[in-house]
Amino acid sequence: MSRPGLRALIAGAGLSGSLLAVYLARRGYDVEVFEGRADPRAVAGGDDRSINLGMSARGIRALRRVELWDALAPRLVPMRGRMIHRPDGTLVFQAYGSRPDEILHSIRRNELNAFLVDRAEKHAGVRFHFGRRCVSLDRDTAALTVADVLTGERRTHRGDFVVGADGAFSTVRRRMHHGLPVDFQQTFIDWGYKELTIPPHADGSARTPIEALHLWPSDNGLVVGHPNIDNSITCTLLLPLAAERGTPSFATLPDSAAATAYARATFPDLPGLIPDFAAQYDAHPVAHLVTVRTGAWHHRDRVVLVGDACHAVTPFYGQGMNSAFEDCLVLDECLSRHPDDRAAAFALFQALRRPHTDVLADLSMRNFVELRDRVRSPLHLARARADLLLNRMFPRLWRPLYAMVSHSTVPYGDALRRARRQDAVLAVTATAALTGAAWATAGFARRRSFRGNR
């Protein structure tokens, strides 16, 4: 209770907004959270276009810090690796890592959101206001104007500061930057996605192994499936949006007739796993994927952004929610380091986080290409196995990039630098081996490690 009496207004009761409410409440702040959508506890399945979440080390650490992990853990499904559905119908399993804790945990976005809102609301100082959409902001006075989504009635609330946790198309961000010289970039990928669910059997049992992330790779589309606690699997069909050179796309597959034929040819076992494939395909919308980079994450001591509002990434590294949770933890640490200077805390938050979330944006795009094209290639599998082998032999010296991003809390940028050093060592070693010049290895390796330590 270092700063009792301070009042925070949070725009957005999604994942980052509701977790941050817990963090701020534990600092003794009064917290009001405004959200245009309905209370997630009152909504059954969400909006049919939320890619499921893979909780990994960063998200778990942020939940542990505020003592939420133990209560949440039983609601998650462990994913121990990738289950590749090959075009010939066979399954291939790739473990995520060599350690028992190198697994991901799957949960529906809406379920996690409901859990967080519920826990946040148990704090005396936290109040949620659903159906209240943020429409404007006075960035200098931390005055947030919200509109009742039913009546349109507007009310302006005043706080000591405002948190923009209102997602990739953040209103707080737009109002905070209005008229200021702030860099901004939003980039959509030219693929979209559609949600399809593999239901459990009538007796409740699973139609396909549950404890894995399911992947149906192909050159003409990609399906990713996350398991749910009820033995269903939420699948995401990814396809190019526009028709080009005769390849399948959402444009060439406008309805389930065309889509069913395409799915049978491309992912042979999938239609059989989804009895109502056609009905789901026709009912669910096509959603888009965006990367957002933002120049200014805060305005003085009055406004700060977290999560997608300052760094939306594509979901292909499974780190969107994990990095948003990490934001909450880091922002809280910054507030601890500058208890009497919130502007300095916000500036430190951006300085500590942005280099790493920029790297995450790049890695997420890289992984999109890898998932789309290379997961099924023998070379990629060999490389992944080599990484695992090296990791088992030299567990402290060698960690694959994927493991550092997903199973550690090493900052993203540091993880990338370390992986590049490892790649260089591999390349030099392989070159030396191929040329038979074993003496070169030692020399190069020494030089490389010297560089790495600068």
Place this chain on the structure above:
Amino acid sequence: MSRPGLRALIAGAGLSGSLLAVYLARRGYDVEVFEGRADPRAVAGGDDRSINLGMSARGIRALRRVELWDALAPRLVPMRGRMIHRPDGTLVFQAYGSRPDEILHSIRRNELNAFLVDRAEKHAGVRFHFGRRCVSLDRDTAALTVADVLTGERRTHRGDFVVGADGAFSTVRRRMHHGLPVDFQQTFIDWGYKELTIPPHADGSARTPIEALHLWPSDNGLVVGHPNIDNSITCTLLLPLAAERGTPSFATLPDSAAATAYARATFPDLPGLIPDFAAQYDAHPVAHLVTVRTGAWHHRDRVVLVGDACHAVTPFYGQGMNSAFEDCLVLDECLSRHPDDRAAAFALFQALRRPHTDVLADLSMRNFVELRDRVRSPLHLARARADLLLNRMFPRLWRPLYAMVSHSTVPYGDALRRARRQDAVLAVTATAALTGAAWATAGFARRRSFRGNR
């Protein structure tokens, strides 16, 4: 009068909006133009932060096409080259090109704007509404809502289509893209600028040679000066915005006391040319420079963007206005090619223009670095002279990039490709000369020209 009765609403009566009004009026359209600012004919000097304009071949062609050039030409000051003010106080003149028509023409933004509004208004179908700010747009019905800047009163106008000519921070663009998956990027440079004017002597004569673009280069700031028809010179002082490593910046020069000392040390002859340097420095604001890239330039047949609204560039190639004028000409040609399908005309406009304006954005940033750091270097001067010499020797085969951008109407992207081929030939020739391997020249040159023609 191919489509009589069509009604265009133009948001913005700046340079592109007022010229486009002329183009559309000549097609027989009714045109209503809405502009939040006052009528430029009623404003003396503009807003003290408009970098002067260097009219070059592209702008001239677009004005000629609608028979405006001859009336405008006498109001412009020819700039025959760059006049470099060296730190030791001496002047060095670099001609722009080897041909008599390779010159630029300087005019104040406000004067050009007033001229265009005046000419546009002579067309029966054109009406300007000043003090009317565009606040909203229904992109599907081409309904534009404008507010009276004094009373706040709003009115919605309906047209067949809306043109967003409302600048880098276009409201039309924002409303047109709202909720759509459209890429967007705005990037500010970390330098700002301040306008300073060298007045003529009391007898009306010029204080420094008039028929040139004036440059005061340095490692710690840059001044660019454009001549005016009244023998004054509008200067733009460019400096880093933030203090860094002890170098001068607008942050370290907050007022005229510090700025005068800095200017005396860095641009020794400048303070003497501006008797009221201190007063001007304190009175004029610091402005920012932005590059904007936009994914979608039109919405069906209802909305289209021109000029800064779709491709704002930094002013360092002097092509912002020229490329905006070229937009008007190209859009008009597209409307001619698709007289009965405006959506196709708009799509063609974007397809034809965007690759080239993207290149212009890159070139403008490259030129910023060159102007800042390299103009005074002997190597750069030697390179510029070599380009001019080659151009004189092989006028049809060899044209420097600068000449193609500024003195021709070759599309920007094509100009860059041709310059790269020329650079490659230079590099190969120089290498051959240096190695004495004259036989290599012919072989490489053949190969290069083959590649170039693919």
